[in-house]
Every structure is written in C-alpha cells, then in structure tokens.
Amino acid sequence: MQAVAHRREEPLFRTTVRFGTPLVVAMALGSVFNLVDLFIVAKWKSPEVAVAAVTIGSLVNSIPMIIFNGIVNAMLALIARYHGLGRNKRASVATGQGLILTLLLSLLFGIPPWIFAEPISVALGAKGDVITPATDYLAIMSAGTVTMFLLLTVTGALRAVGNSLVPLILLGGANLFNVILDIWFIFGGFGLPEMGVAGAAWATVVARGIFALAGLALLYRGFLGIKIRRWLWRGQMIRSMLAIGVPSCIQWLVRMAAYLYTLRFVEVAAPKALPHVADAVTNAQAAFGIGLRLDSLALFSGFGWGAAAATLVGQNLGRGRVDRAVRASWIALGLNMAMMCVFAATYVLFADFLLGLMGFDVGVGTAASANADIVHALGRTYLYVASSGFVFLAVAVVLSQALAGAGATKFPLLIEVVAYGAIGYPLTAWAADNAGRFGLRGLWLAAVAIHLAVAIVYVLWFRFGSWARKEIR
Template identity: 30%
Template sequence: MKSIDLTKGPITRSLLAIAAPLVAGNILQGLVEVADLFFVGRLSPAAIGGVGLAISVIFVLMTLIIGLAGGTTAFVSRYYGESNYPYAGRVLIQALILGFILSVVISVVGALFADEMLSLFQAPVDVIIEGGAYLRVLSLGIVTLVEFWIVSTFFQSIGDTKTPLLIILVINILNIILDPVLIFGIWLVPPMGVSGAAAATVITRAFGLGIGVFLLLTRLNAQMEFTRHLEADLSLMRRILRVAVPNMVQSGVRSVSYLVMYVIIASYGTLALSAFGIVSRIEMFALMPGFGLATAAAVMVGQNLGAENPDRSEQSVWKALELYGGFMAIITVLFLFFGADIAQFFDPSGLSDAYAVSYFQIVSPFYVLIAIAIVLSFALNGAGDTKKPMYATLVSYFLVQVPLALILPALTGTGLAGVWYAMAIGILVQTVALYLMFRSGKWRNIRI
C-alpha cells in the first residue's frame, strides 16, 4: 500500500501511475460483466434482456451512491493534497455511514418493487420475469457493492490505486468461477439461473469489502485515525452531500433517461432489447479503461487544487483527454469492422445481430466525444464543481436525446436506427456543453 504524490513531478507519469491500476481494475470488472453476459446468454435471449433491464434499474437506484463516491473523491483528494490526513480519514467514515443508509433504501425499493419497476418498460413477460429474479437478489445484497465502492474510492483518492486493483483481481476471479456454478448448478449447488449471476456479485463484493476494511485498519489507521472518528459528524455529512447531490442528480438523469430509452427500445420487441443489452454491456466494457483515466484526472485535479496549483490540475485534464480520445478512436474502428462478430459471440442465435450492428455503425463514431465528456465531467466533479456537469447532463439527455428518440424514428422513417441517431446527437450536445464549462475556468476557485 503506497500512495503517490500527485502534486509534483511529470504530469504524464503521475497520471499514468494512478490511471494504470485503475484501467487494469476497470478491465477486470469489464471482463466480469462480459462473463456474466456470456453465461446468461446461454440461458435465453429473454435472460439477456431481463438482466440488462435489471441492471438499468440498479443504475437508477445506484445514482445516489455514484454521487456520494464523487463527493468522497472531491473531499478526500482535496484534504490529502493539503496534507490533512486525519480529516481525509474522517470523510471516509462519514461516507460509509451515508452509504449504509442509502443502501438500506435501495435494498427495500429494489427487493419489494422489482417486478413493478420492470413492468414500467412494457417489456415481454419473460423478460420481466428474468429481470425481476436478478434484481431482487442484487438489491438485497447491495450494501456490499456500495461499501466496497466507497472504500475503493478512498484508496484511489489518496493516490493508492494498486491496493483496490489487487482486491478486484482476487474477487473478480472468484466471481467468474462462481458464475457458472450458481447459474447452471454444479455438484451440490442447485441451478439458480439469472439469480446466480447476481448472487455471485454480492458474495464476491462482500469478500472484497472485508479485505479493504482490514487493510485500512491495519495499514493506514495511524495516519488517518479512522478509529478516532467513528461517530457521525452531521456537519461534515451536510458538506459532503452539498457536493454529492448535484452529482447524484447528474447520474440520476443519465440513468432515468437510459431507462426511458429502454422503454422506447422495448416497443421494438425482444430482439431489439436483447441487442441493446449486448451493445450496452460491450460499450461499457470498452469505456471502462477510460474511466480509470478520468478518475485519475479527477484525483489529480482535487489534490493539486488542495496544494493550490490549479495550472497543474488543468494540464492533467488535457493529457487525460489526449490519451482517452486516442483509445476510443481505436475502439470505434474495431466496432465498425467487427461489430457483427462481437454481437454473434454473445447471441449465438444471431437473431439480434442486425440491430446490434446498426447501433455500432451509428453510435461508435461518436466514441471520441464520449471520452471527452467523461473526462471533463470527472474533472469538474473532482474540483467540487458538480453543478455544471449536472446542467450539461440535464440538457443533453432530457431536452435532446429522449425527445429525439421519440420523434426521429417516425419523422425520418428509420425505425430503431432513429433511436441510435438520437443518442449520438445527445452525446454531441453534452460534450460541447462540458467543454465550454471547463474552458471558463470557474472550477479553479471552487471551495468545498
């Protein structure tokens, strides 16, 4: 366990030193998502669509946690950059308390109202049945995912990205092993179907959380003084939430609009849902390495603002944009040329391939813009300026993407392809808005 001083030295080296373990961890996480999709895909197209639908609902419920994680990064990185280590530790304790409270809310809503929420999509009955089974199990164990996420965020915010990488490596290997055991049933274990995939995720995250807490208490307690700050600090919680809530809204808008898109796509049938379930998971896997770069940029922004060096913060962001944009350009080429092969790998029946290929052809050319939007959004959040990304997301999703997804298919006669065009236009609007907001430089003077 060793943190890196991100306020000194060559920017590229500092950025990559933090980003490399994050990228590796995100790739590992993406492999688990792909493994889940691979095994679930062996059940039925309805299972693919149901799990994709359930994950979309979980994303909406988890927006509270996404915002909390962003607030934790902003505070911990800022205090760590100021060398105020005990207060950074105090932030973690408050974030864990808030995370537990929010987890209880998510568990109750997800477990009790799984079928009702999935029914809002007007998806076929078989898709709702599969999605409900997955959603209930994941909701009941969501606290393990939430608290593990917060602990990992803390490590990353102090510049130690290797520790969470090693933990993720261990638990993801365990997850891939448990997937077929719990889904199909092996030896004395009865087959659980899609519920097995959710159970594997919950079990492995609980194991990872235990490792993380053990390391915090045995390796960092002397510096961070965790055990001295176990009580709730309502004043600090309010400050964290003041930064986190706009991030929660931003994530909520993105997730709700994603759900609305699922409702729209559901009107085109099970095969369209299956295709969207495939491409969205593959797309997330492709984006995950860049999330590591974006997170590293956010940590560098926070620590260097804490050290009163905003110029270094901005330079870190431009370097992250350069690296991530180049990577996504390569991904675009791969999807354009091999989209059909990728889709057929996950749906051996080949029935949903045409829908998936049309998505790749229309949306993947905008992947570089997605990279720019992600980095700029993370950077602003890392500075504690969380309202601007919220505004950009509100406009691009609710005022552009969703309305166009309802209008373009009938207006242009393109059918489902019109929905893909709406998504591409929304990406363009969001990227332009975030670029203008970041270039204004107001984030340099944010106080949290």
Template identity: 30%
Template sequence: MPKRIYKLGEKIYRFSEEDILNGHVGRTLVYLSFPLVLSNIIQVIYNLIDLFWLGKLGTEALAAVAYAWPIVFFFTAIGAGIINAGGVLIAQHRGAKNKEEISYTASQTVTFTVLLSFFLSLFGIITAKPILRLLGASPEIIPLACSYLYIAFSGMILTYGFIISRTFFQNIGDTITPMWITILTFGANIALEPFFIFGWSVFPELGLSGAAAALVTARGIATFIAILLFSRGYKGISIRLSYLLPNFSYLKRLARVGIPLSAEIAIRPLGTNAILPIVSPFGTGVIAAFGIGSRFLDLIFTPAVGISQAIATMAGQNVGADRYHRVVETAKKGVGGTFVIFALIGLITFWQAEFLARIFTTEAHVIKMVAQFLQITAFSFGFLAAIRAFIGIFRGAGNTFLAMMVSLFTFLLFRAPIALLLSRLFEETGVWWAYFFANIAGALVALFWFWKGKWQRRLVSTFAQVSSAE
C-alpha cells in the same frame, strides 16, 4: 500483504503518490489510469462471463435479469453518489495535507452509506414487484426477477462496501490496491457463480438467485478486506469509532456534492432508455441493432471511464493544494490524450464496422444496421471521450453539478430530441446521427464551461470547519 502488493506496483510503475502534486502531469496520468482501466476491463470480462452462465438458464432468466439489472443499478447509483462525494473530499483533503480530515470524511461517508444501505435494502425488497409491474414485466418473469432482486437488495451494504474499497484508495492516489481488490472480487465471483447457479458439488442449485448470491458473496470478500485495511489506517485512511457518530451538518454538505453525482451516474442509462421508444416503431431488427450498438459503445468506452477517474483524482488533489495551474494542465493533457486515442479507435471502428457487428449477431439485416450505427458514430468517439475527461475534471474539482449537467445535456437534452426529429426524416439512420451530433454538442458545452472557469470549487475549508467543530 497489502504493503507488498503496493511495493510491487511501485516497482512496476515507478510511481509515487506525491507525483500527483509534483510530478510530470502526463506521465502521472498514465500511471494512475492504467490500473483503473485494467479494473474496468476486468469488470467487462466478468459481465460477459456472467451473461454466458445466465444464458444457460434460458431466455426467461435473461429477460428477468434484463429487468432486474437497471433497477439494481439505479439503487446502487444513489449510494455511489454519496461514496464518490466522500472520494472527492478525500482527494482534496489529501492535496491540502489535512490528514485527520481524510479519516473524518471516510468515517462519516461510511456511516451515512451504512444507514442509506439499510433503508434502500428494505425499500427495494418492498417495492420490487410493483416496480417490475410498472416496467411491464410479464407474470412469468416477475418471480424470477424478484428472486434476483431480493438477494441483491439484501446485500446492498456489501455492494457499497466494494465501491468504498475502490473509491477511497483511488482518490488518495493509490490505484494499485483497488485493482487487486477488483481482480480478487470478480475472480471469486466468476469461480463461485456456476456452483451457486447449477448446484455443483455440495452447493444447492439456486438458479438465477444463485448469480445474485455469488455477486453478493464476492463483494462481501471485498468489504472484509476494506474493513481490515481501514482498521489499520492503510494509506492514511482510518475508520475510527469516534468519527463514526453521525454529523448531520456534514451529511447535508456531503449530499450537496453527492446528489448530483448520483444523478450523473443514473443519467447515462436513462439516456439509452429514452431512445428505445423512438426506435421501437421501426421493428425488432432495429431494436436489436440499437441494443448491440449501444452495448458496443459501453464496452469500447470502458477505458475512458478509468482515465476519467484518474483525472478526477489528480484534479481533486491539486484543487485541494490550490494548484489550479496543474488542474488546467491535467485537463489539457487528459482531454487531448483521450480525444486522440478514441479518435483513432473510431477510425478502426469505421474500417472494421461490419466485422465488429458480426461478433454480436449472425442476422444479415441486423449486421448491416449495426455496421451503419458504428460507422456514423465512430467519428464522434473522440468527442465522447473528451466528455468523460471533462466530467472527471468537474468531479475532482468538486463541482459535481456541472458534471451532472454535461451528462444531462449530452445523453438526454441533446440526444433524445435530435433522435426524435431526425427519425421522422431518416428513420433509424436519423437516430444514429443523433448520437453523432449529441456527442459533439456535449463536448462543446463541457469545453465552454471549463473555459469559463466555473468548475473551480475548493471544498476542503468548508468541510474542515464542520469536523473541527465536533
């Protein structure tokens, strides 16, 4: 079945994984990106449907999820960093034609991810209530949020299994299989969620915890599929028992790549949260406008994440193959292409800002502020997309520290201080301008580091020495 799926994808896209090293760079980027962009759009659709069903449970349930989601995201980011570090190495080993090292890296990544998931699950369950109290959740909300968190933490290993199923294949150059896994996973989640929440048919009524149960169950399906594929050595990735024995020297090196990745993933939502205390004094209307505006940016830049992932795959494999000229060409076309696309999206957003604001709210004063937020930030969309593309280059090249630093400068060190300063001069409008200036500054920092060439970091020889010593 997987072979048939992939052959169908090849017929549609006329794409070979060898094109990553030898094919036309621009065309290959498009072929790699499209399934990833589609996968991310599917995830956005799922999030919207999820909010629809949770909205049926009332405002307390929505408030509980608002507290629970950032906590789950933070815990997920820790493991995702290790998984993505494994993905970077798989891409570089693929480029270097180190077939055994691909399977060794995949196996070691799975081992440490499983161990980490058990620790984080236990730690999360124990600390859920104290964390919620620390975040200021009311006594009425805490039990509801905990009902969601306990199930989400219990299924952490399945969440990581889902991420592994996408990351490993994506970095080997197969973006079709992750797309089908995503469609199946979120399709199952969407189908199961109302049954688990409302107790339809023979299912018990679980309420908010049912949403978490549906999510964990769907990701369990993805994990099962991944186990089947990896056990058969699909796409050259084989999880072998002999390779699963923990190699702590390898873990140390894996952590050096993975910890900055975990931080980079966590910085973006932290940057948004850092703005909340700045806009809070201006009233609930401004807070609502900020929430809608930041959510819109998350939605509109979903395709940019997929393109960034494709760029990382191309960069990783070409670094592994010592073809740095193709990495530079990938950067030029990837950064340039995303800049132009999102600059055009920015123009459309500026033109239709009020219409877009009305999709999210009916309150006239909030609509006005959301439209203003979108019109000010719209002309920096190209720069923000370029940041995502540069992060893909740095990730794929193995310099995850640079990827983390670009995120840190853009979303925290630039945006928050500028917002604090300008808000005192221009109130909420100053915060909107902070987004504009921070996006441009972040893109310039990323361009400078790329131009300096410090992103070049071939990891495969170092990691191969570790595994060959076993």
C-alpha cells in the same frame, strides 16, 4: 504502490499515466467480466430471454450505482483535498463519514426495487417469459446494494490518497470471483441447484461483498494513513459531502435515466421497425443489452482516466497548484479520447465476431435461429452507430470527473439535465415514433447527437469557467 502525493514535480504526463493505468485496467476488467457474465447467462436455456432479463435488471440496478458515484466523488474530493494539504486525520474522518452515508443510502436505494421488482420490470418492457427471470435478478441485486456501495466507497477512498493498485486488485478480484461463481450458481453443481439468471445475481452480490470486506479491513488497519476506527456522525462534513455529492448524484441519475428511457422507447420502436417479426421487442431488447455491455467496456475503461483526473485535480488544488490540476485534466482527456478511438475501431471492424461471442452468431451455435439472426443484425447496427459517439463520451467522462474532483458539481448537473432531459427525451421519443422510417438506428443517432452537444459545452466550461476557485470546507 501507486502513490502520487509526494511526487509533486514528477512530469505530469508520467504521473497521469502511472496513476491512471491501473484504474483503467480495473474498470476494463469489470466490464470484461460483465461481458463474460452475459456470455455465461446466454448459455442458459433461451438466450434471448436470459439476455433481455439481465438487461432490464442490470439497467435498474445500475441506477443506485450510478447515483452513488456522486457521493463517492464528493468523498474523493474531500479526502484528496485534505490529503494534498497533509491533513490525514481529517481525510480519515471524511472516509468515515462516507461509510456512514454508504450504509444509509444502501437501504434507501436497495429496499424499494427489492420490494417492487416485478412491477418495475414490467414497466420497463419485460413480457412473457422474461418477467420472472428479470424480477428475480432485480430483486437479488437490489437486496445486495450494500455490497456494491461498500466496494465503491473503499476503492474511492484509496484512490483519493493516491493509490490505484489496491483498487485494481479489489475490483479485479471481485469480478474474477464473480465469473467463477457465475458458472457454479447458474448451472448448479457441488450441492447447489441450478439457479439460472437468479444465480448470476447471487454470484455478483457474494463476490462484491467478500472484496468489499477485504478493503474495509485495510482501511481499519490504517492503510496509507487512512484509519476508520471511529464512525462518529459529523454534521458539518456530512453537509459538505452532500452539497458536493447531491448535484453529482442527480447528474448521474439523469445519465442513467437516458438509458432507461431509451430502453422504454426500444419497446415502442421495435414493432414499427420490425413489423413482420413476432418477437420484435424481445429481440430488440437483447440487441440493445449486448450493445450496452460492449459500450460499458469502453465507457467504464474511460472512467479510469476520469478517476485519475478527479484525484489529481483534488490533490493539486489542495496544494494551490491550479495550473497542474488543469493540465492533468487535459492530459487524462487526451488519453481517454485516444483509447475511445481504439474501442470504436475495434467494435466496427469486429462487430460480427463480438456478437457471435455473445451467443448470437448467424445460423451457428446454441442460439442458431431466426431470432439469433435478427438480434445479430440489430446489434451490428447498434455498434456501428454508437461507436461514432465514443470520442464525445470521452470528453464528458473525464471533464465531469475533473470538475467533481474540484467540488464543482452544479454546472455539470445543469448541462446534463438540459441535454439528456429537456432535449434528449423528446428527441428520442420522436425517433421512436418514426422508427418505421429510420429503424432503430434513429434512437442510436439521437444519443450520439446529444453526446456531441454535451462534449462541446463541457470543453467550453472547463476552459473558461470559474470551477478552479471552488472552496471545500
């Protein structure tokens, strides 16, 4: 058990590593299994069509997940602060309120994309053979939003009270089971028909649901002092949770919107960058999708250090240990930056190998075609450019989570609205308009520039801002 609550004087570096490492592993496993999921999907019929379809559906479905992280952060901040004060009954109430919001928001965010899956897919660039699988994937994943939200809520509550091993088991188990179901559902067998891309979506929904229920059972039994026997509406606590969570939700929405408008501008830029390629848009979307999946392995692994920072900040502020909260954040940031450098070097040195694993090896394997060569070349360029921004992303991931753990979410929202909205959108649009000169790499360079600017502002605010004086009621 990875408890941190009662080891106040343990060396902070050791505490951060001990608590954060299982979270990093859990997040990394999730991304690894997502890559395996993409690898399996790419083996089903036309790989560029399957990958493009899953990319579009995954990006849209990621919106509610990313937004809901704001509510999870708010719940975590309340639970960690109460736990740090020794008020476990109050922490249990906060968990119950988080679960109420989970159920309500799963309906709010799941129903619209389920109903409008096809027009959403088309609006994001799905064309021809991509439309049907993208629509099916998005509709199924949206209908299963509640399983995703419950798993995030349960693991967030456990992290808040200082346990990082059980979230590792739940998240890792869900992802491993997802891969097993992928093979069965996509290709059929044992009485099930071949479902293709839709099967990948069903596998994810079922796996998440099973392990979310397992986590709920632990909380119901009073695991680590958190007991959720009564789910009564507490207006004041819901308002506190929303006051912290809504700015964080919008912040995550802005981040996700940046990926979505980049996907949209890929559609605009591809014909200009590849004027002699008939399937330029589909190939570019496939390359971008592979790049995003590889990015997610680095980014979501970094969320493990961010989650550690959020918990340690919340608990130490609850005890009045502001100095320890600040130092824990810097330690988590240093660990994440070092890890991101390793990821960046790996992606640059082994880009060809990684793209080959995804089914787009040049002239070899199931995807051997002119399209495979194009996707491979575009994917390699993406990895070379995007990897240079990983260390800047490390800063934003950890410090934004640390601030969320303190309940200070308004200024981070302002940072990201300005950077990714007011500056990032027109900059990316300009890069797309000039794709004939710069190719698709102009889009990737624009993203790296914004990541750098955001990192600088976060460091300055964390160092000189008043976030540590934020009160939570």
